[in-house]
Amino acid sequence: MSAATDPSAAGPETAAPIARRRRELTYAVLLCLVGAGLACWAATRTWSVELTARGSLPPSRHARTGAELLPWLSALALVALAGGGAVLATRGRVRRLLGGLLTLLGLAVTAGGGYGLTANFDGGVSRQWPALCLVGGLIAAAGGLVTALRGGDWPAMGARYERPVRAAEQPTTDGPAVGRGTRDAWDALDRGEDPTVS
Numbered sequence: 001m002s003a004a005t006d007p008s009a010a011g012p013e014t015a016a017p018i019a020r021r022r023r024e025l026t027y028a029v030l031l032c033l034v035g036a037g038l039a040c041w042a043a044t045r046t047w048s049v050e051l052t053a054r055g056s057l058p059p060s061r062h063a064r065t066g067a068e069l070l071p072w073l074s075a076l077a078l079v080a081l082a083g084g085g086a087v088l089a090t091r092g093r094v095r096r097l098l099g100g101l102l103t104l105l106g107l108a109v110t111a112g113g114g115y116g117l118t119a120n121f122d123g124g125v126s127r128q129w130p131a132l133c134l135v136g137g138l139i140a141a142a143g144g145l146v147t148a149l150r151g152g153d154w155p156a157m158g159a160r161y162e163r164p165v166r167a168a169e170q171p172t173t174d175g176p177a178v179g180r181g182t183r184d185a186w187d188a189l190d191r192g193e194d195p196t197v198s
Contacts, residue, residue, distance in 0.1 A: 018155070024146065025087070025154040031143025032084030032102055039109045039136030040077035043067045045129040048121035066116060066129055073112040073133065080105040080140045087147055091156035099147025106141025110134050 043066040050062045067074040083102045090098055116130025185195035 021154045024150055028099075028143045028146045028151065029084055029087050031146070032087060032106075032140050033081060033143075035106060035136045035139030035141070035143060036077050036080035036084055036109070037136070039113070039133045039140065040074055040081060042113075042129045042132035042136060043070070043074040043077055045126075045132075047116055047126055047129050049124045049126075050122045064121070066112075066133060069119075069121060070112050070116065073109065076105050076108050076112070077133075077136070077140075080109065080144075084140070084143065087151065091154075092152050095151040095154065096148050099144045099149070099151050102144025103141050103148055104144075106137045106139070106144055109137030110141060111137075113137055 045065060046063045047066045047069055048064050050064070080102055083098060083105065086098060087095060087102075110133075113130045113132070113134030113136070116133060117127055119125075188195040
């Protein structure tokens with residue numbers, strides 16, 4: 001494990017920037033997930049209720065969700081939700097490109113929420129759900145923007161668990177691994193070798 005990925009092995013002058021990068025990564029992922037999740041949830045709420053007269057009978061009530069009125073809105077919110085989780089699994093330039101994509105997705109969700117606020121849908125219209133969609137899109141876009149601007153230097157998922165192979169730990173090739181011990185047999189399996197074959 002190198003000092004670049006393990007703050008406990010680094011000096012105080014390098015541990016602080018590593019901790020700051022991890023905090024930034026955490027905040028950006030949370031912004032993306034919370035914003036996209038909020039927008040996705042708000043898109044499934046009832047945005048308009050249309051009443052149809054039926055003579056002497058009570059009028060029929062037809063509720064329509066944001067996903068029915070704008071089918072692309074919940075799809076974009078779900079993609080942004082998945083992208084927020086993918087920020088953890090990427091690194092470098094790919095992570096920054098993903099941040100740019102998340103910014104665009106968040107802005108598209110924001111536009112859908114804004115349209116829901118101003119559109120004249122049939123029947124009674126509920127404006128709080130489109131407003132929540134707009135807010136969620138802005139939050140997700142903020143997380144994507146932070147990722148696009150600063151995500152290239154953030155640590156990658158699992159890097160702190162990687163163990164460098166030292167020269168003393170290089171596998172030996174004299175005979176089958178089973179004869180050398182259980183640990184060597186497991187190491188051979190990890191390398192994709194058959195430990196019973198010499």
